Amino acid sequence: MTEPIIEGRAIEKSYPQSDGTRIQVVGLTDFSIEPGKIIALLGASGCGKSTLLRILSGLAQPSSGAVFWHGKPLNEVSPNVAIVFQSFALFPWLTVLENVEAPLEARGVAAVERRKRALRTLDTVGLDGFETAYPKELSGGMKQRVGFARALVVEPEVLFMDEPFSALDVLTAENLRGELLELWLNKKMTTTAIFIVTHNIEEAVMLADRIVVLGRNPARVRSDINVRLAHPRDRKSGRFVELVDYIYKVMTEPDVEHSLPDPESTGEIVLPAGGVKKGDGEVRTNKYQILPHARVGGIAGLLELLHDRGGREDLFRLSEELIMDVEDLLPILEACQLLGFARLKEGDVQLSREGVRFADADIQLRKLLFRTAVLEHVTILKQIDSILKRKSDHTINDEFFHDILDEHFSEEEVQRQFDTAVNWGRYAEIFDYDRESGRLTHTEAHSDSAVAEANIEKQNSPSSPKP
């Protein structure tokens, strides 16, 4: 067992809420970064993986627990690490060369030496000729190369990468991934470990020696796999696909135990799916139903596509064909599942009878089917519907629902939950929502009175023809 470079022991991160309770973002987690490995941290969006990266790199403090750098507490030393950001985080007013020189300036390296090292690093990442350009003159891929150069120039022991390829188009991302791997495998960089946060399963299987899957609410390790595929890895090879498929299952059906065929040559499962047993050290589990952030349009589109495919499709194939990451696909799948339109089974998605009906229906019938499904399965919309029906004026302020949601989610999440609920509720014609006054109005009440008014007008208007 090699000594870890960075080790987080029993770390946890939570944010205090205005009502005095705390929302846990990262659950009790042990985590270590060992030398000689590329470690990929996989998880859906907003699951707290970026927070974990920030804690391990020393940018953020854990709420409890401690992080150690070569056995010493992290906040007592200045660790030799670097971060590559998803948004590049370059200084737009500095040239490429100045951007790369900046970290060396911070370390007090003299001008001549600084320039030499910066130019050398720029050369390594293939940026010579661009020294005097400003970042805005470069394409996304080139910008991220500058991000790499800026990180590598300090010769970090651990290189952190926060979704480094997410902001790039598919081809550019593929190209950069390949180059990163080449630098790493040919020891062209002095870095001893790479920690990469991603939501792209294939990217993780392509690059990593160890893959950690993170569950959410709060984030905690769900599965831990040592990848045994040899480099260079072939996307089309059977073992590669098996591993990708396995991770898909772990992410989409977290509560089921999955098996990996032939672990000898694909990967060693250190921690099987399901991860830490539930119940130990939990501060607050979400008993409340979480709405996946999917729009009605996305749900309908997916159902139609599945219907065209005969009602059943392999998840991995689906995402590959749609060129969609799990991050984007997963919420839509969850929504379909929640509404009873589809089921997930062993990495396949299968339309239900309701789902088939929905895909076949016209616009009006779809709304009706959606309404039935929503009122049957979605707690918050059920609540809203019954409250609106009971109130005499059939309207209610949105703050009421914010208050309900506040108890369960962080501020940002409350807004997203509410937005999704409004999107679904409007489509299902449960209520109208006026964003300015912040009032929800019962649609039936609304339309009933509108119809009534129209009738009265008809009766009163002298021009209407007498029957």
Added chain:
Amino acid sequence: MKNNLNLRGFSAYRLWAQLPRLEVSRLPDVIMFGAGIALFYGVAVVGRSWFGPFQPAVEISRSVWALPAYAGYSLLRITVAYALSLAFTLVYGYVAAYNPRAERFMIPLLDVLQSIPVLSFLPGVMLAMVALFPGRQLGVELGAILLIFTGQVWNMAFSFYASLKSLPKDMREAATIYRFSSWQRFTQMELPFSAIGLVWNSMMSVAGGWFALMVCEMFVLGPRDFRLPGLGSYLQTAASAGDMTSIFWGVATMVAVIVLLDQLVWRPVIAWAEKFKVEQVESTNVPKSWVLNLVQHSSGLSRIRQKTLRPLGERLLLHFARKHTENTKQVPAQPWREWVLRAVALLALCGIGYGVVRVAIILTGLQKAELHEAALGLGATFLRVNLALLIGALWTIPAGVAIGFNPKLARIAQPLAQIAASVPATALLPVILLLLIRVGGGLGLASIVVLLLGTQWYVLFNVIAGAMAIPTDLKECCSVFGIEGLQRWKKLILPGIFPYLVTGMVTASGGAWNASIVAEYFHFKGHIYTTTGLGATISQATDAGNFDLLLAATMLMAATVVTVNRLLWRKLYALAETRFRLET
């Protein structure tokens, strides 16, 4: 191949290619050398004047030939005041942005200070400065400079604070992970990020500085008569004498100075600040400046920069970097520091309490008639300000939209509107008064015209910008569906320009309250023209040295402005941000 190149190097073609480059690189050097000599002379003259003995009442010449020197003096005052403002801005904004405890007090304070009219500071500041430097011209000079400072500083401080607060999180994290020292953070991240906001606010501030300058170069304070040589005093003297020729030359000089400033300072600075824009893609329409090109192409200047600024910057950078690496270990908070802080806070609180009590005593000592007058004045000024705003909006909205929808017209009209906006209304007051007294109408009418002149431009160029920002496809959509006339205004134009209109109106409203002090009370040809109004009350109180009334009236005005801002403009701003935002 190499041989070939060498041969071509001696051909006539090569000479031709070199010729224009030679010219360009020498000319800027010559000009810059000249500028250096001129600067040296200027410093000598100013030093003689400022440190000379106190002259209670300088005779202000009305000769045209005195104008260049006067303009120079005025410009210098504004420049010094601006430098002070910038220094204050950086410190105040920095502390407010990074110290959450201080932030809670500093930002509301800024809001209140911003709404106190500049001229209300006049007596206090002047008397204090004159007392500080008795027997030297420096006291009055510093007083004037401080007044201009109070007219410039607040919006700059607010802009810097807001920029610091909106720094992208990623950029901050990059600076932390790469161990930037506080100095490197400041010079490579915070200052560049705030640069564009600071530049635009600096332009607005300097325009506000001219406004204050016109008044504070020459004024009467109780029995004392203060005069400083400058454009403002020149115009006032000319107006008092009713000398139209001098007024004309004075205003012409003023406009010339403003245009020159625009060409020599603001255009180049804006063009230079373009590189600080945080954008992913290079924009196509980049502001340009011939002066900036000149400065950047001067090889002499760049050599000076190489020899002085570069090594200095490098030294500072490395010095702070070393210091930063030494103190990375976290120092536990020392308890005595906490106690000192508490003691300071307690003292400040006591000071505030004492001040409030004193003010309350002063206010109870006021006579009923005075309070009555102030209340009546408040109403009159309120009506006047809003009438001016209304009239301004009524003509600027159609005009602005017409200009904005016509790119050719906009290219000509926009710079003109900017120049018109930066000519201080105070400078034009005598001209307007002369005209209006001839046609009859007096100060009641004239004051509204002055308010209008001082404020409508903000609305106009904001409306122009708003109209230009309305997307073409929306306009085309209206044409396709035959939405014309009133419908087009209601559905497209008014909602489209709304955010810009609100911005323009807020600025105009603040400016109008401030201008009312000069507009409602005026010395002219030996007479005092006055009309009912809070501004007149403030001016009168200053003239008569009635500080109690001055205080009361100022507080009344500041309170009104703050209330109107909170109740009306902020809500409209919020509406503009949410419902009327044109998302791209």
